[in-house]
Amino acid sequence: MKTFTIAVIAGDGIGTEVVPQARRVLERAAQQHSVAFAFQDFDWGAEHYFRWGRMMPAGALELLRPCDAILLGAVGHPEIPDHVTLNGLLLPIRRAFDQYANVRPAYLYPGVRSPLAGYHGGEIDFVVVRENTEGEYAQVGGFVYHDQPEEVAIQTSVFTRRGVERIVRFAFELAVKRGKKKRVTSVTKSNAQGYSMVLWDRVFRDVAADFPGVETESLLVDAAAMNFVRRPASFDVVVGSNLFADILSDLSAILIGSMGLAASANLDPLRRFPSMFEPVHGSAPDIAGKGLANPLAAILSAAMMLEHLELAAAAQQVEAAVAAVLAEGQTLTADLGGSATTTAVTDAVLEKLG
Secondary structure, eight states, X not given: OEEEEEEEEEESTXXXXXXXXXXXXXXXXXXXXXXXXXXXXOOOSHHXXXXXXXXXXXXXXXXXXXXXXXXXXXXXXXXXXXXXXXXXXXXXHXXXXXXXXXXXXXXXXXXXXXXXXXXOTTSOEEEEEEEXXXXXXXXXXXXXXXXXXXXXXXXXXXXXXXXHHHHHHHHHXXXXXXXXXXXXXXXXXXXXXXXXXXXXXHHHHHHHTTOTTSEEEEEEHHHHXXXXXXXXXXXXXXXXXXXXXXXXXXXXXXXXXXXXXXXXXXXXXXXXXXXXXXXXXXXXXXTTTTTOOOOHHHHHHHHHHHHXXXXXXXXXXXXXXXXXXXHHOSSOOGGGTOOXXXXXHHHHHHHHHO
């Protein structure tokens, strides 16, 4: 029996509630597919910061490096600035393990109501691919006259041909693998950002030439936001920079009914390092500790982890169980119009798994 070592960082807020539910589902899937998971828990996040002044210890990355994958709940606390939590845990992991492809599916499940009128289950089905290690999140810059009235802040985006090419190529390969519309939409703002986004546009055209069977579309980010609402069914794979794709993927999560269904993967496609899987919804301190959090985003993220670990049958079974619960509409959390608890929803998924 093969054993996979999974690093678990439940983190903050509802992360500590939804991650245990995802683990329950993974344990059931392991039983049914003759594999085993050795979970290693790391209590990093806000509480670690309050105690030690940092989100994770100095040797954290070396502890994660031998693992097969990382399951993350959420990071964030109302008393800690967001840039501290982000740069203290999430971004260092993404960069150290070169998780350059952030993948965020947007699928409207049957039984879930989209806020857009006229769309039904299966009619919205696309993936946002986000460049995950450079761009606008490169953290190049600094302050001059810090904390003085004439303070100056300089923030520099970093776009490399290598970084752009590999994420664009990943998007085209994903479109081919999905085998649906076979369309890749590139999102930029090259009318205003005349260097970084112009480079992106040029690289996109160069890579597209290697995929003659894939239709292409280039949109400015403002037009993309409009068209996500106006014609979401037209998209297949959407690729964008770290900032643009981050924002658009949050919009896409709402289009499919709830942030509580927004799963994601931070991938090292070359499999040199562990990849990380996390729900997009954040720590949600307003509902933390109340048993109200929707566990399905964490469970779907776990399914993406199974897929990455080449346990495709297990991944499909978990996703099918989630789809069955949503289609029945009997056991849903408040964000989806129900009144079920976090645990009850997971119980329903486990029942479908058998």
